[in-house]
Amino acid sequence: MSDDVDFDVIVIGAGVAGSVCAHQLAKAGHEVVLIERGSEPGSKNLSGGVFYCRVLDEVFPDFVSSAPVERRITRNVLSFLNGDSHVNIDYWDERLAEPANAVTVLRARLDPWLAEQCEQAGAMVMPGVRVDGLLRDGERVVGVRAGEDELRAHVVVAADGVNSFLARDAGVRPKEPQRHLAVGVKSVIALPRPVIEDRFRVTGDEGVAYAVVGDCTQGVAGGGFLYTNRESVSVGVVLRLDDLGARGLSSSDVHDHFLAHPAIAPLIRGGELLEYGCHLTIEDGPAMAARDLTRPGLVLIGDAAGLTLNTGLTIRGMDLAAGSALAAARTVAAALSTGDCSGEALGAYRTELERSFVGADLRTYGRAPKFLENPRMYGDYGRLLADVFHGIYTHDLRPRRHLVGAALGAVKASGVGLGQLARDGWAAARAL
Numbered sequence: 001m002s003d004d005v006d007f008d009v010i011v012i013g014a015g016v017a018g019s020v021c022a023h024q025l026a027k028a029g030h031e032v033v034l035i036e037r038g039s040e041p042g043s044k045n046l047s048g049g050v051f052y053c054r055v056l057d058e059v060f061p062d063f064v065s066s067a068p069v070e071r072r073i074t075r076n077v078l079s080f081l082n083g084d085s086h087v088n089i090d091y092w093d094e095r096l097a098e099p100a101n102a103v104t105v106l107r108a109r110l111d112p113w114l115a116e117q118c119e120q121a122g123a124m125v126m127p128g129v130r131v132d133g134l135l136r137d138g139e140r141v142v143g144v145r146a147g148e149d150e151l152r153a154h155v156v157v158a159a160d161g162v163n164s165f166l167a168r169d170a171g172v173r174p175k176e177p178q179r180h181l182a183v184g185v186k187s188v189i190a191l192p193r194p195v196i197e198d199r200f201r202v203t204g205d206e207g208v209a210y211a212v213v214g215d216c217t218q219g220v221a222g223g224g225f226l227y228t229n230r231e232s233v234s235v236g237v238v239l240r241l242d243d244l245g246a247r248g249l250s251s252s253d254v255h256d257h258f259l260a261h262p263a264i265a266p267l268i269r270g271g272e273l274l275e276y277g278c279h280l281t282i283e284d285g286p287a288m289a290a291r292d293l294t295r296p297g298l299v300l301i302g303d304a305a306g307l308t309l310n311t312g313l314t315i316r317g318m319d320l321a322a323g324s325a326l327a328a329a330r331t332v333a334a335a336l337s338t339g340d341c342s343g344e345a346l347g348a349y350r351t352e353l354e355r356s357f358v359g360a361d362l363r364t365y366g367r368a369p370k371f372l373e374n375p376r377m378y379g380d381y382g383r384l385l386a387d388v389f390h391g392i393y394t395h396d397l398r399p400r401r402h403l404v405g406a407a408l409g410a411v412k413a414s415g416v417g418l419g420q421l422a423r424d425g426w427a428a429a430r431a432l
């Protein structure tokens, strides 16, 4: 390794991935700089906000009690939404509260806290600096360029998010096909704490997460979400880019349609808009993460590496960002200790990742993106479910039928067909 370096490691991007990686390496005694283009960490970031936070127990022992988290999610609602009806599966479980399984977060509060932990561990945090390119010595990445400045390090960790131009610059990610990406549009709406507790039937610091499919996206592949924070709700839609374009709809109009829906509008009535934003997200994480995620002197983590999982039931990116950051930190620390930061040494990151829950979950849910391409998910099945319940609860003086008869009648009327239903059911069982 060259002695002509400013730091052992340069980490680019103070999101979840970059901060967790910088923290781990600084805590292990390495000289680390964490560079963030935003005027402060979190100022440029947007996430739906449910963080499956167990992974952070490895990093910050009292994460949930010391970090600025919003609510512990103990109620999960899966909602099939139609224009004039909805069917909800509503799952509440006290066991999800302790130890906290998932918490809601607002990145404008969480990311500065994470960066603060990095500083306390000994990392230098540099906000307001945009990295413009990689410095190379032949094949090897030896540092970064930011405006007129050049910084050199043994290893560069790219944690610069879904648009990672560093990944493209290094030739790891080509221009993604639109079906690999989705656009998220989100509002944060202030509501008084007692209103949230009454409306969403939660108490104390417990919260609810809605995953919505169907009319929320006006038929576009994707879904809606609504998560409770302490004194606000995060609500929005995630829309697959190719389908959105094919249907000629605008993402902000779809977002407004969702918020005005008769099933959603009463939940946010009287609220005050605090934030509104949109951000790209990854739709086919398993395909993107299958690529080689290292080059000599360079490692990709988090969204920069394509590590997001959308199963329709859950959107996960922050926990995978943290998991990949831990795997990268282990690899980089081992490389620094042997003085070998070659492509081969850093290639051990792939094995670390495969061994971790990140690799395991990407394998388990590898079929989910394909399954979510099924257009029947975004219309037919919501209506079919409502029709089954309509058959059960409507008493119009005609002779009643047993549940199976009512369900078969609804399937027949839907035009989906029993064979198709069985095939889709099997595909769902294998994908989810």
Ligand SMILES: Cc1cc2nc3c(=O)[nH]c(=O)nc-3n(C[C@H](O)[C@H](O)[C@H](O)COP(=O)(O)OP(=O)(O)OC[C@H]3O[C@@H](n4cnc5c(N)ncnc54)[C@H](O)[C@@H]3O)c2cc1C
Pocket (backbone or CB within 6 Å): 012, 013, 014, 015, 016, 017, 018, 035, 036, 037, 038, 041, 042, 044, 045, 046, 047, 048, 049, 050, 051, 052, 129, 130, 131, 132, 159, 160, 161, 162, 183, 184, 185, 186, 236, 237, 238, 279, 280, 281, 301, 302, 303, 304, 307, 308, 315, 316, 317, 318, 319, 321
């Ligand atoms: C609408 C929406 C809803 C979502 N909902 C959820 C959810 O509920 N749960 C979940 O777990 N995940 C969710 N995700 C995904 C999640 O937000 C991401 O997977 C996660 O933020 C990835 O973290 P990261 O650290 O890799 O990247 P990011 O959080 O994007 O951080 C990248 C950082 O790099 C900085 N940066 C970029 N370029 C440069 C540069 N050139 N120089 C310096 N700094 C740079 C950025 O400013 C940013 O701070 C959602 C995403 C969207 C869009």
